[in-house]
Amino acid sequence: MSKLPLEGVRVLDLTRAYAGTIGTLYLADLGADVIKVEAVTRPDIPTREMNPAELDPGEKPWERAAYFHRLNVGKRDITLDLTTDTGKDLFRKLVPHCDVVTENYNPQTMRRFNLHYDALKELNPSIIMASMSGFGADGPRKSWAAYYPAMESMAGLTAITGYDEDQTLTSLTGYGDWTLGTVGAMAILAALHHRNKTGKGQYIDVSGREAVLAAIGDAMTDLSMNNRVWKPSENLHTSMAPHDTYRCKGDNSWVAMAVRDQQDWIAFCRAIGSPAWTGEAQFSDQEKRHENQEAMRPLIEDWTGQHTHREAADALLAAGVPAGPVLDPSETLFDPQLKAREYYEVIDHPLVGSRLFPRQVPAHYSAMERQPRSHTPLLGEHNHQVLGELLNLDATSLKELEDSGAIGSEPTRKGRRPPETSREKMRQWGARADDDYLEKLSAAYGKKIGPNG
């Protein structure tokens, strides 16, 4: 069995928060040595403090957060302050030892640091630099701030998602960030292959808004070809019906189903016990069902309402009709399919113990064995290792850097505490919150999940 594909590829990673860190997470999963660069004066807050283990910020609140751990697992971490001469100098010295530099600052920032692509190329002619921003490196709106809703809304996705034109929805899952980070990683992999062939590096500019827009190409082509403007259409499908989510037994419980054709319809009717309404003329063919889908809702919910989402989906799937329980994000951890393919990996962190992390590149490879990933790094955890190995700094120099505050392992600027939350409060808001989550997960994964000791 071979090594991982990016073993030997080193990434100097200035990304922060979501989108950029997602991009380098893929590279880490494929075996790259991703060296995350933070600064003790400016650590990766707020993700470093969001949703701490057991909701307890503890003595080092910046080392306990689910969000940060999820997005940075398998990377190494050093602290350099690029606003200082020392920090910049060390960064410049690291560049020749690296293959890729990544960043997701505002487009002006790297220029202000004098660390833009042309400057990096002087230090390492074959460097690949990737900038991942909301709107891209040039253009009149390049400096606009963008969280994921802006990337989606400026790309037309929000305007085609939701209940109607007055009630649109963003992804609520950070889709803009995921898309930007994923496309960033894809472009970097292509550039690495090009470099393998030619020895040449290059600069990559990815805009999250454009990455999302490229994913509604069907809508844009229809616009261009037929002058039709797509609108929010709930869960309607152009041909399938019923095609929607239906209320099941229990709180906030839903099943999704899709009747693709007449054969599915016959199977569907049989699966729900062939109630009389399924024989009505208004539902007799796909076209009529498409037209009268809303009239079917209460009738279908008469059946789904008697079943849990799992029971309803299982009955339909057994009949050959596409269906799926609308799982909440905790239920996926216990899902038999994802379990069977070892989608979630248990990773042990020195401060919070064993927790669960999806494989960011989940593919199963025939000639590559999955490797256990290293825990999400502590702030500055690899200062000595990286600066010692790559720059040959000895213990005395490293200590000097530490004493001067140039590197370190504690933030000098603390984040503002995120609003306190509790499972009780979340339940009042309608969320599911389990007090026995560690026991449940430990039983499901056959090892102790939760704090060590």
Place this chain on the structure above:
Amino acid sequence: MSDGALDDLLILDLCHGLAGAYCTKWFADLGANVVMVEPADKGASIRDIGPFKNDEPNQETGASHLYLNGGKKSISLSFENDEGKSLLNKLIAKADILVEDEAPGRLGNLGLGFEDVCTLNDKLIYLSITPFGQTGPYRDYPSTELTLAAFSGTLAVRAVNGKRPIRMGGYQGMYIGGRIAFLSAMGALLQRDVTEEGQHVDVSLLEAIAGNDMAAPTTYSYTGIAQVPLPSANARGRGGAGRYPCKDGFVDVLPGIGGLKKLAAMLGDPGLAEHELFKNHALRAEKAEEFDAEFMEPFFSTRTRAEIVEAAQAKGMPFSYVLTPDELPSEPHLVEREFFVDIEHPIAGKLAVPGSPARLSETPPHLSVAPQAGESNETVLSELLGLTDLSSLENQGVL
């Protein structure tokens, strides 16, 4: 001069669905020679997905086909008979990557599984894209994009005010799958750059979609909380966040970090930051209607999107327009970045389609027109296999 970062690759695209097509579109845009291998009698089934030009069903004018198959070649080749299979095997012997999205085991039953063909070409990367993967208890379940989203844990989150969960517009799950499939194949390719060995890559769309997870399953393992939409999540702006109507459309309002002070200043009275409804998040959520009526609506109802977004962005708040698809081609930033690409299709006519979001300085992506079914039979088979007379193959129904 390079024709693209991946211009050295030959990709055989046996796919029928959107995810596979988006995956191979990435290869095509980046310069690879992508050859769609379509059943001679009926074409790849992506051609049957509407909308079509003038809403008249036509395998050449489906919007998804026109967009996702741009820059590829097409050969019509039925490989369920020996003659066709032997031709496909000859192509496989020359290919770098084969991409397929058949039900697990189907190509194996035809003698075209990875185990069958890897002996023809030990450098071949064989990428299989399926809803649930090649293994596991759901392997053979029927599915659609909607039902996969349900299983993934990411659909549950998009349900507000007790209403049913709503999928994202378009086919985002399939696009996510296409991206992850491309990434996964590139992993194998970069390994092959070193080892010179191919392999089988098994991609599950469910796993791809589940990975765009807002950290929610991991968060559950830290806190016991299964993420659901917060009370502030709404289909309309509420309590200072979300989509607010203004004079000429909707603005997506998001104050961001430290944003309520900035919002107060934008509304014209920095002193408002001391108002209880600005300071207290929980109270603002509780009295959202009051907050909106008193502070948000007067400001928004008298201004345009441009006025509001420019004012907010000047203060560093990530507000944005809610642009409808028809507004995109003329949006000044996209125009200046020359994002849309004009292509001319012999039947569908002139089209402006989204360009590649991967702007590589030395190897810029290049977009082109989608092929008509079988239009590349002669060029592909003569260039790759040296075949010049195709008439007997045509007569046998292979091509």
